[in-house]
Amino acid sequence: MPLDSRPPTDPASTLDARFRSAIHAVSQRDADPQIRPSTNPAFGDYQANAAMSLAKETKGNPRELAAALANAVDLAGIAEPPVIAGPGFLNIRLESSFIVAMLAAMDNASLGVGVTNETHAVVVDLCGVNVAKQMHVGHLRATIIGDTIARVFERVGRTVWRENHLGDWGLPIAMTLAALRRANVDLDQLTLNQLNSAYRTAQLEGRSDEAGLAAAYATGAGPHRIAELLAQQMSAGAAIVDAKSTLLRLQGGDAEVVAAWEKIITCTMREVYASTATLNAKVTAEHNRGESFFRDRLAPVVDGFIKAGLAKEDQGAIIVPFADRERPLLIRKSDGGFLYATTDLAALRFRTFDLNGSRVIYVVDARQRDHFKDVFDAAALIGWDRTKDGEKAEITHLGFGTVLGKDKRPLKTRSGENFTLKDLLDEAIERGISEVTRRAQDPNAPTHSLSATELARVGRAVGIAAIKYADLSNDLTKDYVFDLDRMVAFEGDTGPYLQYAHARIANMLAKAKDSASDIASANHAVAEPAERALALHLLRYPQMILDVTRTLETNRIGAYLRTLAELFNAFYQSCPVLKSEDDTLRRARLRLCGLTRDVLHDGLSLYGIEAPERM
RNA sequence: GUCCCGGUAGCUCAGUUGGAUAGAGCAGCGGCCUUCUAAGCCGCAGGUCGAUGGUUCGAAUCCAUCCCGGGACGCCA
Numbered sequence: 001m002p003l004d005s006r007p008p009t010d011p012a013s014t015l016d017a018r019f020r021s022a023i024h025a026v027s028q029r030d031a032d033p034q035i036r037p038s039t040n041p042a043f044g045d046y047q048a049n050a051a052m053s054l055a056k057e058t059k060g061n062p063r064e065l066a067a068a069l070a071n072a073v074d075l076a077g078i079a080e081p082p083v084i085a086g087p088g089f090l091n092i093r094l095e096s097s098f099i100v101a102m103l104a105a106m107d108n109a110s111l112g113v114g115v116t117n118e119t120h121a122v123v124v125d126l127c128g129v130n131v132a133k134q135m136h137v138g139h140l141r142a143t144i145i146g147d148t149i150a151r152v153f154e155r156v157g158r159t160v161w162r163e164n165h166l167g168d169w170g171l172p173i174a175m176t177l178a179a180l181r182r183a184n185v186d187l188d189q190l191t192l193n194q195l196n197s198a199y200r201t202a203q204l205e206g207r208s209d210e211a212g213l214a215a216a217y218a219t220g221a222g223p224h225r226i227a228e229l230l231a232q233q234m235s236a237g238a239a240i241v242d243a244k245s246t247l248l249r250l251q252g253g254d255a256e257v258v259a260a261w262e263k264i265i266t267c268t269m270r271e272v273y274a275s276t277a278t279l280n281a282k283v284t285a286e287h288n289r290g291e292s293f294f295r296d297r298l299a300p301v302v303d304g305f306i307k308a309g310l311a312k313e314d315q316g317a318i319i320v321p322f323a324d325r326e327r328p329l330l331i332r333k334s335d336g337g338f339l340y341a342t343t344d345l346a347a348l349r350f351r352t353f354d355l356n357g358s359r360v361i362y363v364v365d366a367r368q369r370d371h372f373k374d375v376f377d378a379a380a381l382i383g384w385d386r387t388k389d390g391e392k393a394e395i396t397h398l399g400f401g402t403v404l405g406k407d408k409r410p411l412k413t414r415s416g417e418n419f420t421l422k423d424l425l426d427e428a429i430e431r432g433i434s435e436v437t438r439r440a441q442d443p444n445a446p447t448h449s450l451s452a453t454e455l456a457r458v459g460r461a462v463g464i465a466a467i468k469y470a471d472l473s474n475d476l477t478k479d480y481v482f483d484l485d486r487m488v489a490f491e492g493d494t495g496p497y498l499q500y501a502h503a504r505i506a507n508m509l510a511k512a513k514d515s516a517s518d519i520a521s522a523n524h525a526v527a528e529p530a531e532r533a534l535a536l537h538l539l540r541y542p543q544m545i546l547d548v549t550r551t552l553e554t555n556r557i558g559a560y561l562r563t564l565a566e567l568f569n570a571f572y573q574s575c576p577v578l579k580s581e582d583d584t585l586r587r588a589r590l591r592l593c594g595l596t597r598d599v600l601h602d603g604l605s606l607y608g609i610e611a612p613e614r615m
Numbered sequence: 616g617u618c619c620c621g622g623u624a625g626c627u628c629a630g631u632u633g634g635a636u637a638g639a640g641c642a643g644c645g646g647c648c649u650u651c652u653a654a655g656c657c658g659c660a661g662g663u664c665g666a667u668g669g670u671u672c673g674a675a676u677c678c679a680u681c682c683c684g685g686g687a688c689g690c691c692a
Contacts (some may be wrong), residue, residue, distance in 0.1 A: 036631075
């Protein structure tokens, strides 16, 4: 099934097809019927908005056209005859039997989500950690957003490559290695804190860039950039000489330096994997493909651009100029060294060609927007935006906003350091565990019988859900204020709210005396308004996922699930399930509950959020 | 200076790509538990959608010009 085809269990798919033929019959046009869920339940379940825009094109009367469509459309067994309203809206109320049939069709392991026959891979650049640096809140976003994007594509059957493009090569790493050696640190006992402080020391000691400063003046760079370079100039030292010789030894494969290099990578990644595991993000050693992987592909990148006549020398550096803008892309420094743009070009070519990716998604800080635009445009110039079999790849920079503190400035600790991810996760988990434990004191709580270990497991899941949901359910491109108190309040629009709805259903289903086969053979309950609203929303799940594969807007998942949980809670309030004496009604409601539970569970899994059975 | 991204309720944010009366959650006020889990539900109050003009049956959404905030702008990544 192609990815752009409509889910067969979604009523909007059927309505779209029927109205499309009606439009063709009436006007000989192939136009979008503009089927939308009704804005108000009083209007019906769906509305077709095509009459207005179609009338504009044909210079006809919108209400007359709407009437003609209502007359021409065949909705037998699907919906009642459409009702014309306002300037030309067509309001549609579905037959209950049709809703029940669609629910039955999606109520299986697939949940109505089809598997694509697209065989090209999806490549997701995520996490993006640097060796010798602790993960901070920026890495939180790159990791969990990337993981969610990957999960969504996996859900529709795509082959997905998670690429952790870690910064494990080049002068910064060599400077750190040199600093560690000068400090006589035993690398076998190395802690990440030691490593991190060595990295910062090395950065301070080694910053100097005369060529850069000269070029900055010559090209009229911004004052900010020049001030930055001047500050670096102040602290030039012998450290840079030491670092450069270390870099040469590393590049030359010197056994001693390479061994030290591997040790600092191991040290860094130990904590990275601990954090990704805590976050329930699938980022492990198998996803590592850092800068060092591309080290032998950098010179060929530059050669390739030169041979293609796309690059030229400028002030000793090699640049790729663009026709539509002043700013060129620098791919080799005047001292012969390569830059991150060079590595990114090598990596992009690897992703489209070697990994055969027709969709390449970079989950990286939005501030790198211009950089990626340049890299993508340069790749397009030379034709590296094509898969192995020549298909044009869709390459996207999914730039996320900055995490801010309550003061609206980038999040820092009291002392001005970046917030480490670990501290943040530890605090969220602690809050989750204490909250779950507190509630378990109540003898009537479903969690009362759980052991401390089990409570800790649930509390952990709750705390992590709070953080992940708060991040993933916002517009990714915007900055957001990180307020842990608000996130772990567990009331209102939160991850735990969704988990709670799920746990209620799971607990109810566990208590049900009806056999699984009795429930499975019942028709889903749709008679009551609360049931019907819940049912209609369940049917939109597959289309929601397809929308996310197109837009990469992970907040749509959160919005969908929140509405689902709200509709379920409203249903739960007004429609007794286990208390229903009538066997048919009870089983019908249990079946609706079961499907809701499955969709909630599946949806939460796209966020990598656990759904405990009790909480 | 050039370019990019934002501005929606007191606060934090949605708004299904131009549709009907702009929605949630916090915070505030008022109801609902001898419990199918109150981490919930129902109600009240809260808005010149940054500003002005334009496009049209119809604009928070599209176009233009301003205002405010943030970011990027050649040898760091």
